[in-house]
Amino acid sequence: MTTASVGRTVHYVSHGTPVREDGTRAFEPQCRAAIITEVDPDSPGRVGLAVVNPTGLFFHPLSAGGAELAEGEDRAAGSWHWPERV
Numbered sequence: 001m002t003t004a005s006v007g008r009t010v011h012y013v014s015h016g017t018p019v020r021e022d023g024t025r026a027f028e029p030q031c032r033a034a035i036i037t038e039v040d041p042d043s044p045g046r047v048g049l050a051v052v053n054p055t056g057l058f059f060h061p062l063s064a065g066g067a068e069l070a071e072g073e074d075r076a077a078g079s080w081h082w083p084e085r086v
């Protein structure tokens, strides 16, 4: 497993919009480019991120909880992971 470090580019899983009554949703959770801005020294899987959305930046610092590394294939909204190889 690669160790998280400041400046690495990763994926952040965005929160989608709420599911409508008919089961559809305007925006599904999806991978967004993000740059690691901080690494929690006590928990290296928890990082601060600058998320680069197509229409703007979103900052997710450790002081606001940061983001946890998603383990395996379970990639919950609000977590991060190394970019998939394509």
Ligand SMILES: [Zn+2]
Pocket: 011, 031, 032, 081, 082, 083, 084
């Ligand atoms: Zn991804």
